Amino acid sequence: MNRRVFLKGSALAMFGVGFMPAWLSRSCYAADSSSGGRKKILVAIFQRGAVDGLNMVVPFGEPGYYALRPSIAIPKPDGTPNSAVDLDGFFGLHPALAPLKPMYDAQHLAIVDAVGSPDPTRSHFDAQDYMESGTPGYKGATDGWLNRALPVQSGPASPLRAVSLGDSLARTLRGHNDAVAVRSLNDFQVHDARGAATFESMYENSLDTMLHGTGKETFNAVKIMQSIQKQAYVPANGANYPNGGFGKSLQQIAQLIKANVGVEVAFADIGGWDTHVNETGGQPSTGQLANNLAQFGQALAAFYQDLGDRMEDVTLVTMSEFGRTVKENGDRGTDHGHANVMFVLGGDVRGGKIYGDWPGLQEEQLYDGRDLALTTDFRDVLGELVARHLGNSNLKSVFPGYESPKFRGLLV
């Protein structure tokens, strides 16, 4: 059936496209959900530039850590704000990540260490590409794992099923399923109602293979978004998102989740982790890494607080393309390395625990004699979330070439 004609004759037209009461939108996308009437949601976060995982989750119980990082190591926990925040007597959080400690204590935050992509590349671009496509070492994939992770939908799907926050559609959300890039929820509209209708018709009917599909998805999403734009958003439970793009992205993801418009997967990224210089370990409260981690930690904490009970349905996972050299370089920074650390946060996460096998930092234990060795494939973590949280057990198609990820038991 011609969608446009249909739309005109539908009940939606009676209400006017812009008017959709909150109760209606809520009940809408809940209708065919399998568990308790609401869909599970997976939020993926990318730390672009290769975060220094060893200063993010500090192995303070490992003597090699202090030997190889004489000027940038984070001091052992001593209760002061300049030292690591103890997690389990061996690992601790960078002090700028202290806002995450309550989530860890509440057993909603799990940490996976020595994890990453098995591909040896130390190119940011390639490594990000592999991690987003979910096919390390294989460049032929044009779509991303997060798009493929969407469960097969028997009926029609929400145009906001897959949302990418930021200026472009993330690589990981490209693919067969509709996905929209949203820079700002309030700005997601054509600022001229009559012009909007004309543009919609142009893009919808366009024969241009590049623009037709995206144009159509865009206008479908615009209609849903109008109901959200009507009210000013106030984060719940006193959640306080930090200034800056990443805080804004997470706030908008929370807003979309709470508006019940059918979001199932969402993506946001945060850059600036390529710390070749000045990690300043002795004064961990200063420097680029500390500032970035503070923003990162505060945003995750605010998201958790804002969603409150709704975290039941949500799992958030963080990743970065590779780790950094164990040994500091000549500029109190670190160069490109191998394995890294991932966070998994959510109501059904078996948190308060550090997962993965710690490979050690003695010289013979290092990858290439310089980097943290990898003991968990990132697809083991993502695969478990896709299969057990999103309920898509067809991992063969989500991670082609990696058919049986070894689940770590991250979820309840």
Place this chain on the structure above:
Amino acid sequence: MTFNGYRLMKTSSTFLAPALCGILLALPAAASGKTRKPADDAKLFQKKLPKDEQILHALDRLTFGPRPGDIERVKRIGLKKWLDQQLHPDRLAENPVLEAQLQALESLRMTPMEAVQHYPSQQMIRAIANGKQPMPDDLLLRASVERLITRYKVKQAEAAGLAAPPPDANAELEPVRALDEVLAPGELETIRTGNAERKHELLESMPQERIEDMLIAMNPKQRTQLFGAAPSPIRREIMLLNSPQQVVAYDLLDSKMLRAVESTRQLAEELDDFWFNHFNVFYEKGSDRFLIPQYEREAIRPHVLGQFRDLLEATAKSPAMLFFLDNFESVRPDIDANDKKRKVKRGLNENYGRELMELHTLGVNGGYTQKDVTEVARCFTGWGIQEPRKGGGFFYNDKLHDKGEKIVLGHVIAAGGGIDDGEQVLDILARHPSTAHFISKELAQHFVADNPPESLVNRMAQTFRSTNGSIREVMKTMLNSKEFWSEGAYRAKLKSPFEMVASSARALDAHVIDGWALANQVGTLGEPLYRKLEPTGYSNLSSEWVNSAALLGRMNFALQLAQNHVESVKVDVSRFGDDPSAVAKMLMFRAMSPQTRAAIDKALEDKKQKNPAMVAALVIGSPDFQKR
């Protein structure tokens, strides 16, 4: 199923929700367009474009879009001659209007040292406050620096734990003269409550001296409120007073936009954008804030059609790149080994060595290893900057150089070398077949198609090798190819946000008083100029720019521009009339697609929309106009 829902809905509100759900959920099911494969490209690249379309194609690809009259101009002088002119921009007279506009943008011509003094950073303010640098002579700058120093001292006092800052410290932040001493009551009224137009008139009528007195007497907030209404020289003065470093960014953005819209040397401007992205540096990284004007002026612009080896060395030795990729801090690994006093040992930094091979020359699959990265980094130890925070130039420090033997891509670089180690690496890389291929492919992706035919890339690479990397000759090979002038290339690219904004202004023949607001629009569409953090620069691929947020942004920009709502840009749409076909012909220089045409016809049934500005906006925001 849905019709049932519709009926039930009428009779019982209980069923209302599920019924609507069905309807809403049905919407996207029809979307399937993107799975369609593009037509058989190989054949299309063999199919020659008709003659008339060749000129349009050349203007689409080698310029920031045609302006009214361009097609006739190219016809008059002949396509071949026009191409030759564009390939030799130094023989082509520049647009005098543009040159006059650029003349006002002083920071573009400054050395980094001058820039850092004229537009002082926070560090410089500290140095002046502590008496290590002299106070500037310029009246406005002096006022600005004095205020910034006071602010700095107040902060210092607070940080030092003084319970309250000295009582007069805040008072010092206030201007010496009250605003009502400088302005007459009527003028004051206009400045406070007048609309933008009235403010603008007043500013235009005031002599320069009084404007300066007024700006100095204002507080920062009052100046900011004046910014939108101010002509561009006054804007620069406002920035100079409020936050001097912003002037450099402003001049960069303004000039980039003005050149794209108004330069006669269009291909050189396209290539400037291409090479700046290829050798990307990021404005927000420390000293790069004042190093970029020199970088673009001296390392990029002179070489856009020159020898690749020269371009490569110019970037390698530029303070902007040395700073951005940290090489200025990379030193021989053993330098502090025996220095017990140094707690923090300096050493090697691989950042530049890696990106030099991955992004600047060989490409990621160009055949280098991690070992090569380390060896290349060793070769460049000692390549640094003289006083990096104060705007010094390239400086090679032999004491910091690793003198050992290195092996780069199988070539032995003998022990005992100096600055020539790095130069040898540049030779090896510039001559490497992977570089010839990588650069040729990038150019073909930018100018021909996202997936250019391999045969074309190979021919371009062959020219690259046989001419020692002459960019002009590689471009000629591309411009003499059948692939460039084929159906496969015709309108196969999506405009980047920069190209979209510039081409809109050109098509509308807009009068760009100041390019700053247009540059901000480019940022909104996803390509903030000079602000790409990753060393990759912005992509040459169309797919990078296709997404919902950016598409909506393009439509909104079209509406704003055509309706004269973009600051400092004036568009005269009166010549258009309201016949959509005629408007499309005047803006796109070809007919629009039947789909776009049908949508606009439908819109014009509503009389309120039947005005030239709206029709122009609909054309510029259409899918057709996004292609080049």
